[in-house]
Amino acid sequence: MSGSLLDAGAVIGCPHGGRATPATTPSGRLRVAGFAVATSAHTYVVAGCPHTVDGVPSPCVSVRWTAADTGVTADGAAVLLDTSAAQCVSAALVPQGPPVVQAAQRKVTVR
Structure with a gap:
């Protein structure tokens, strides 16, 4: 699997236009361009999603x-x-589509 590292400065959104941010700022020791690298231990919250059913x-x-x-x-x-595989979910934990990564750290790649 290859891809660019996500870090605390990555621009991530839900498929409906909301903005995803770390629930707590990643504070690990591994940093890229000054930002902590995001890991599976970090949780992300979404704000501003206008999705309706x-x-x-x-x-x-x-x-x-x-x-x-x-x-x-x-x-x-x-x-x-x-x-990385991911799903944006509602408060009822209903999957609503994958997040959109608009900008990620491109200086380091994992192959």
Whole structure:
């Protein structure tokens, strides 16, 4: 698996236009361009999702990452790549589509 590392500065959104941010700022020791590398131990929350189902608001509220075993870890957890499998979910934990990674750290790649 290859892809670019996600870090605390990555621009990530839900498929409906909401913005995903780390619930807590990743603070690991591994840093790229000054930002902590995101790992499977970090959780992301979504704000500003306008998604509705049959006229009823059903916004994305979090992102659930499924970090593949790339063989690369940071602070004991698998690093997240822009190609890592993930789903944005509603408050009822209904999958609503994959997140959109608009910008990720391109200076380091994992192959």
